[in-house]
Structure formats: C-alpha cells, structure tokens
Amino acid sequence: MTQVNLLAISPTEFVKWLKSCNIHRFHLALDQKNGQVMASHKELQSLADFINNDKRDFMGHEGLFFQVSEKHETLQGAFVHRTCRGQAAGGVRYWSYDTMEDYLRDGMRLAKGMTRKNALAGLWWGGGKGVMAHNPDQVKTDPALREDIYQDYGRLLSDLRGCYVTAEDVGTHVVDMANVFATSRFTTCIPAALGGSGNPSAPTARGVVAGMEAALEFAGMGTLEGKTVAVQGMGNVGSPLIGFLFEKGVSKVVAADINESLADNLRAALDGLLTEDQELETRIVAVGNHDILAEECDIVAPCATGAILNPATIPTIKARIVCGASNNQLEDAARDDAALFAAGIVYVPDFLTNRMGIVNCANEAYGYVNNDEFIERHLERDWQHSVFRTTLQVLETSRTGGLAPARTAMNLADDFSLQPHPIFGHRGVRIIESLLEDRWFENA
Ligand code: NAD
Numbered sequence: 001m002t003q004v005n006l007l008a009i010s011p012t013e014f015v016k017w018l019k020s021c022n023i024h025r026f027h028l029a030l031d032q033k034n035g036q037v038m039a040s041h042k043e044l045q046s047l048a049d050f051i052n053n054d055k056r057d058f059m060g061h062e063g064l065f066f067q068v069s070e071k072h073e074t075l076q077g078a079f080v081h082r083t084c085r086g087q088a089a090g091g092v093r094y095w096s097y098d099t100m101e102d103y104l105r106d107g108m109r110l111a112k113g114m115t116r117k118n119a120l121a122g123l124w125w126g127g128g129k130g131v132m133a134h135n136p137d138q139v140k141t142d143p144a145l146r147e148d149i150y151q152d153y154g155r156l157l158s159d160l161r162g163c164y165v166t167a168e169d170v171g172t173h174v175v176d177m178a179n180v181f182a183t184s185r186f187t188t189c190i191p192a193a194l195g196g197s198g199n200p201s202a203p204t205a206r207g208v209v210a211g212m213e214a215a216l217e218f219a220g221m222g223t224l225e226g227k228t229v230a231v232q233g234m235g236n237v238g239s240p241l242i243g244f245l246f247e248k249g250v251s252k253v254v255a256a257d258i259n260e261s262l263a264d265n266l267r268a269a270l271d272g273l274l275t276e277d278q279e280l281e282t283r284i285v286a287v288g289n290h291d292i293l294a295e296e297c298d299i300v301a302p303c304a305t306g307a308i309l310n311p312a313t314i315p316t317i318k319a320r321i322v323c324g325a326s327n328n329q330l331e332d333a334a335r336d337d338a339a340l341f342a343a344g345i346v347y348v349p350d351f352l353t354n355r356m357g358i359v360n361c362a363n364e365a366y367g368y369v370n371n372d373e374f375i376e377r378h379l380e381r382d383w384q385h386s387v388f389r390t391t392l393q394v395l396e397t398s399r400t401g402g403l404a405p406a407r408t409a410m411n412l413a414d415d416f417s418l419q420p421h422p423i424f425g426h427r428g429v430r431i432i433e434s435l436l437e438d439r440w441f442e443n444a
Contacts, residue, residue, distance in 0.1 A: 003046075004017060005046075006044070006046055006047055006100055007046075007047070007050055007099065007100050007101040007104075008099055008100070008101070009099065009100055010097070010098060010099060010100070011075040011097050011100060011103050011133035011135070012073065012075075012133070012135050012136065012137065014075060014100050015068050015073045015074070015075050015135070016073075018068055019068065019073075021041070021043050023041055023043070023044075024067060024068055024441075025040075025065075025066065025067040025068075025156075025440070025441035025442075025443075026039065026040045026041050026044055026065075026066055026441055027039070027040045027063060027064060027065045027066065027435075027436070027440075027441060028040075028044070028047055028048045028051060028063070028064045029062070029063040029064070029065075029432060029436060030060065030061065030062050030063060032429060032433075035060075036048075036052055037051045037052050037058075037061075040436075040439075040441050041441075047100070047104070050101070050104075051064075051104070051108070054105075054108075056105070057104075057105045057108040057109045057112070058108055059081070059108075059112050060081075060082070061079065061080065061081050061082075061108055061111060061112075062080045062081065062082060062083060062088075062163075062428065062429055062432055063080045063163065063432045063435075064077060064078070064079050064080070064104075064107065064108075065077065065078045065080070065156070065160055065164075065435075065440075066078075067152075067156050069148065069149045069152040069153070070148070070152050070155075071145075071148045071149070071152070072135060072138050072145055072148060072149055073135050073137070073138075074132055074133065074134070074135050074138070074149050074152075075103070075132065075133040075135075076130070076131075076132045076149070076152065076153050076156055077103075077107050077130065077131045077132070078128065078130055078156060078157065078160055078163075078164040078166075079107035079108060079110070079111035079128055079129045079130070079131065079164075080111065080126070080128045080163050080164050080428065080432065081108075081111035081112050081114065081115045081126065081127045081128055081129075082115045082126050082127055082417050082418075083126035083128075083163060083426060083427070083428020083429055083431075083432075084126060084417060084418050084419060084420050084421070084426050084428075085118065085119060085123070085124050085125060085126050085416075085417060085419055085420070085421055086123075086124045086125040086126050086421045086424065086427075086428070087125060087126060087128075087162055087163060087164065087165045087186075087427075087428055088111070088114070088115075088125075088126040088127055088128025088163060088164045088165070088428060089114065089118060089123075089125040089126065089127065089128060089164075089165045089166075089167065089188070089358065089362065090110065090111060090113075090114030090118075090127055090128045090129040090130070090166070090167060090169070090358075091129065091130065091166065091167040091168050091169025091170075091172060091189070091358075092129070092130025092131070092132060092153060092166045092167070092168075092169055092172050092180070093106075093110065093129065093130065093131050093132070093169045093170050093171055093172065094132045094134060094140070094169075094170075094171030094172050094176075095131065095132075095133070095134060095170060095171050096133070096134045096136070097133050097134075103131065103133050106131060107129055107131040110129040110131070111127055111128045111129040112127065113127070113129075113351060114127035114128060114129055114358075115127025115128075115413070115417045116351055116409070116410055116413035116414070116417065117351045117352075117355055117358060117413075118358065118362075118417075119413045119414075119416035119417035119419075120351065120352055120355070120385070120390055120409065120412065120413045120416060121355040121358070121359055121378065121385060121390075122383075122384070122385025122416075123358070123359065123362050124421050124422070125165075125358075125362060126417070126428055127417065128163075128164040128165075129169070130153065130164070130166050130169070132149065132153065132171075134171075140171075146175075146176055146179065147179050150172075150176045150177075150179035150180050151179045151180070151182055151183045152183075153166070153180055154179065154180040154181065154182060154183030154184035154186075154187065155183045155184065157180070157183075157184040157186040157187065158183060158184040158185075158186065159440055159443055160186070160431075160435065160440070161431050161434065161435060161440075162186050162431060163428045163431040163432050163435070164186065165186045165187060165188060166180060166186065166187045166188070166189075167187065167188045167189040167358065167361055168189040168361075174189065174190070174191050174196070175191070177189050177190045177191065177196070178190055178191050178194060181194060188361040188362065188364050188365075189361040189364075190364070195364065196361065196364055197360050197361045197364050197368070198360075199236070200356060200357040200359075200360035200361065201236035201237050201240060201357075202240045203356035203357075203359070203360045203375065203379075204236075204237050204325055204354055204356040204357050204360075205237050205238075205240040205241035205244055205325065206240075206244060206356065206379050207325075207353050207354060207355055207356040207359075207378065207379065207387050208237070208241055208301060208303070208323060208324060208325050208353050208354065209224070209241065209244050209245065209248065210353070210378075210379050210386065210387035210388045210391070211323045211348040211352060211353035211387050211388075211391050212224060212229075212299055212301070212321065212323045212348070213388060214348070214387070214388045214389075214391035214392045214395070215299070215321045215323050215346045215348050215391060215395065216298075216299075216321065217392065218346060218391075218392055218395040218396065219320055219321060219346050221298065221320065221321075223248070223249070224245060224248040224249060224250050225248065225249035225250070226249065226250070226251050227250045227251065227297075227298040227299060228250065228251060228252040228253075228254070228296075228297040228298050228299075229245055229250055229252070229253050229254075229297060229298065229299045229300075229301055230253075230254045230255070230256075230292050230293070230295035230297045230299070230300045230301065230319065231245075231253060231254070231255040231256070231292075231301045231303055231324075232255075232256055232290070232292045232293065232300070232301065232302045232303055232304045232308070232324070232326075233255075233256070233257055233302070233303035233304030233305075233326070234255050234256075234257040234259075234262040234263055234265075234266050234282070235257070235259075235262065235303065235304070237303045237325040237354075238255065238257070238301075238303035238304070238325075239262065239265070239266050239269070241301065241303060241325070242255055242266060242270070242280070243269065243270060243273075246270065246273065246274055246278055246280075250278070251277055251278055251279065252278070252279045252280075252281070252297075253279075253280050253281070254281045254282075254283070254292065254295050254297065255280065255281070255282050255283070255292075256282070256283045256284070256285045256289075256291070256292040257282070257283075257284065257285070257304070258284065258285055258286065258287050258289075259284075260284045263282035263283075263284060266280070266282065267280065267282065290308055290312075290313050293308065293309075293313050293316065293317055294313070294316035294317060294318060295318065295319070296318050297318070297319050298319055298320060298321065299319055299320075299321040299322070299323060300317060300319040300321070300322050300323075300324070301322075301323060301324035301325070302322070302324035302325075302326040302329050302350075303324045303325045303326055304326060305326060306326055306327050306328035306329060307328060307329070307330070307331040308326065308329055308331075309322065309329045309330050309331060309336045309340065309347070310330075310331035310332070310336055311335075311336075311339070314336060314339045314340055314343060314345075315343070317340075317343070317345055319345070320344075320345065320346060321345070321346045321347075321348070322340065322345055322346070322347045322348065323346075323347075323348035323353060324350065324353070324354075325350070325353065325354045326350060326354075327350055327351075327354065328350065329350045330406060333406060334407070337349075337404040337405065337406040337407055338404045338407075340404065341398070341404035341405065346395060346405075347404075347405050347406065348391055348395075348405070349394065349405055349406040349409045351409070351413075352387065352390055352391055352394065352409055353387055353391070355378065355387065356375075356378065356379075356387075359375060359378050360375060390409075390412075393412070394408050394409045394412060397412070
C-alpha cells in the first residue's frame with residue numbers, strides 16, 4: 001500500500017482516511033520523560049514525527065487531541081500547549097484549511113499564543129486552543145449542523161477531563177458556546193442567560209486605552225488629552241474605544257470602516273457628548289484599504305483585521321504609537337516587529353492590550369460582583385500584571401535590551417508561563433498522563 005502523505009492532504013480527506021483506518025479519536029502527546037511527541041496510533045506516527053522536527057510552531061506542546069465529529073465528518077482538535085499556570089484556556093476556532101499541515105500549524109501557533117496572553121495577564125490559566133476544520137461539503141451556517149458539531153466538541157472536552165477549557169473564537173459564536181456547554185462543563189464564554197459573562201468588547205476597548213496610556217507615558221508624550229487618534233474599524237471594539245477616547249479628552253478621532261451604517265451609529269451614539277474642542281471624522285473605505293494607518297496623528301489603533309502591519313504599511317505610518325485590539329497585527333511577527341522598532345514607532349503588542357476578552361470570561365465559574373476587582377485591576381495603573389504596568393515593563397525592557405517589543409513580551413510571557421499554579425501545580429500534565437494511561441481515545 002502506498003503511504004499517504006498525511007500533512008499534504010486536506011482535513012476532509014484526512015477524515016476519510018481516518019475512517020478507512022477505523023480511527024475516531026487520536027492524540028499526539030509529549031512523552032514527558034523523553035521529550036518526544038508520540039502518536040496514539042502507529043498509523044499516525046508521521047504526524048508526530050513532523051511535530052518533533054518542527055522548529056516554527058511546536059514549542060513543547062503537552063498534548064494535541066483530536067476526534068472526527070459523530071455527524072458531518074468534521075475534524076475537531078484540542079491543542080494543549082502549556083498547563084503550568086492552570087488548565088489550558090483559549091477559544092475554539094471554526095475555520096477552513098487547505099492541508100493538514102496548515103491545520104496543525106495554526107492550532108499549535110494559536111495555543112502557544114494563548115499561553116502567552118494568559119501568562120502576561122497574570123491569569124491562573126495555561127494556554128490552549130480548539131480548532132475545527134470546516135468540511136466544505138457542509139453548510140457552515142446551518143444551525144442544525146452547528147448544534148451537532150459543537151455538542152460533539154463538548155463531548156470531546158468532557159472526555160479530556162479538563163486539561164483544556166474552551167471559549168469563543170473566530171467562526172464561533174455565543175450560541176455555539178451554549179451547545180458546547182450542553183455537553184461539557186469545560187467551557188467559558190457561555191451566554192449570559194446561562195450564567196456567562198456577556199459581550200467582552202467594551203472591556204477589550206478599555207484594555208486598549210490602558211495600553212495607549214502606557215505607550216504615551218513611555219514615549220514622554222503625556223496623556224491622551226488633546227491627542228489625535230486614528231482608528232481602523234468601528235465594530236464591536238472600535239466603537240466603544242472611540243467613546244472612551246473622547247471621555248479621556250482626545251481632541252480628534254479619525255475613524256475608518258467599510259460599513260457605512262457603523263459610522264452613522266457611532267455618530268448618533270456620540271451626538272451631544274463631544275465638547276467644542278473635540279472632533280470625530282469618519283471615513284468609509286473599500287475592503288482591503290489601509291490608508292487610515294498612514295494618517296497624520298499621535299496614535300494608530302488597528303481594530304479591524306490582522307496582518308495589517310507589513311512592509312507595505314509600516315513605512316507609511318506617521319504616528320509615534322501603534323496600539324489596537326486586532327489579533328495578529330504583525331503579518332510576520334519577527335520581521336514586522338523589528339521593522340517597527342527600527343523605525344522608532346512604539347508598537348504595543350496586540351496580545352498584551354486585547355486580553356480583556358479572555359479576562360472577562362476567565363473567571364465565570366466564580367460568580368459576579370459589580371466593579372469586579374479581578375477584572376478592574378487589569379485596567380488600573382498599579383497592579384503588577386495590569387495592561388498599563390505590563391506594557392510599560394515590556395516597552396522599557398525592549399528599549400534597554402534592544403529587542404523589539406513583541407519579542408520582548410513573548411520572552412517575558414514564556415517566563416511567566418512556567419510558574420506553577422499556586423494550588424494545583426502542574427495538574428494539566430497529570431490529567432494528560434491519566435488520559436494516556438486510560439487510553440481515552442477508545443472511549444468513543
Ligand atoms: P468587528 O467585526 O465587530 O469589527 C471590525 C470592523 O472592522 C468591522 O466593522 C469591519 O467592517 C471593519 N473593517 C474591516 N476591514 C476594514 C478596513 N480595511 N478598514 C476599516 N475597517 C475595516 O470585530 P471586533 O469584535 O470589533 O474585533 C476587532 C479586532 O479585535 C479583531 O481582530 C478581533 O479579533 C480583535 N479582538 C476582539 C475582541 C473582542 O472582545 N471583540 C477581543 C480580542 C481581540
């Protein structure tokens with residue numbers, strides 16, 4: 001029989017191949033003794049070998065767990081990166097992938113990113129990510145399909161015994177989280193009606209404001225008062241951000257979006273709230289237009305899409321500071337971080353400022369109080385892990401060490417991520433050991 005190159009085929013072809021081998025669930029897990037990733041099934045060892053040899057996205061991930069959904073032939077994965085600080089936490093993405101290599105790389109990359117985001121935020125969570133590969137034979141928006149696959153995803157999480165706790169992410173909505181919750185307790189970001197924490201966009205915007213304030217202080221530019229800010233995107237985060245900026249006394253906001261109605265809504269929401277010295281200018285742009293990044297202003301705030309900081313846009317930036325909510329703003333993390341640094345632009349890494357989404361839902365299980373200190377302290381100046389303090393620490397270390405800020409933040413996060421949970425220690429890795437001992441994948 002010819003050997004199939006499992007990395008080169010699509011997730012949908014891979015699912016068919018798994019079925020032909022009668023495999024419903026499998027894992028690729030790190031053997032803590034010899035440091036090698038081992039596959040649960042010998043047929044899958046080529047994937048483990050690929051990960052063992054990978055230098056780009058693999059970083060000692062503790063365990064990757066997969067299943068084919070009961071219905072709709074969807075590949076579902078739970079990528080557990082590091083659980084020293086607690087259970088691996090991060091959202092579940094529902095996305096399309098051309099090859100299994102793309103799928104595995106995205107899961108490993110995103111899981112590692114969550115370890116860093118959670119550690120920098122001082123949360124007692126490890127890092128992980130869920131990834132479901134969209135099967136192009138299925139209609140993604142069909143509510144019945146979504147109910148089935150998200151409930152099935154919950155069953156996977158229940159059988160993983162809590163080494164990974166999921167949340168909302170790209171392609172996944174709050175109603176999907178209710179379906180995960182129907183079959184597993186190992187989720188956050190459930191609807192408010194079921195005891196969840198609700199929409200995190202306004203807290204996310206407040207985190208961005210805190211990042212801006214730290215960057216201004218670092219750059220010796222004072223406060224937000226009287227500043228001009230260019231905001232890309234007037235969506236869930238961009239709109240409240242603009243409101244908060246005016247409250248802080250900025251004199252002008254120039255905001256762009258591709259959707260005219262959002263600009264109209266924002267103008268209506270701010271009607272009568274601006275002082276005589278404040279101005280909001282809105283622009284409607286074409287999809288893919290990034291002219292707003294080149295605006296003459298003090299701060300540029302990307303709050304639309306990712307990969308917008310790249311060799312085409314960076315040389316056009318006139319602002320001294322870039323600080324926004326968008327995930328993965330750097331098209332190429334190393335190259336573009338270094339380019340901004342070399343250009344003397346103060347870049348506040350996105351995973352530092354946009355943490356409030358995960359912070360908002362991280363402690364759902366502990367109940368709710370008004371002005372919750374476990375949320376508010378992230379937005380204060382003094383708490384050691386607050387957005388403000390961490391941003392200042394990263395920017396100052398970056399200046400002293402001559403290393404660009406995103407790299408500096410990652411190094412700091414990697415140190416924090418190794419701290420053991422004060423009560424449970426490195427329990428996640430023990431959960432994984434137990435799963436392997438009990439051959440969890442046979443429980444299907
Ligand atoms: P959103 O979809 O509500 O808003 C994004 C807006 O950007 C949309 O209105 C869209 O029309 C606009 N847009 C797209 N392309 C544009 C362009 N070229 N120029 C100008 N505008 C453009 O999303 P959101 O929830 O506001 O999130 C914004 C970013 O922040 C995303 O990258 C998201 O992943 C990230 N983020 C959001 C949260 C949160 O709590 N919502 C948390 C963490 C990170």
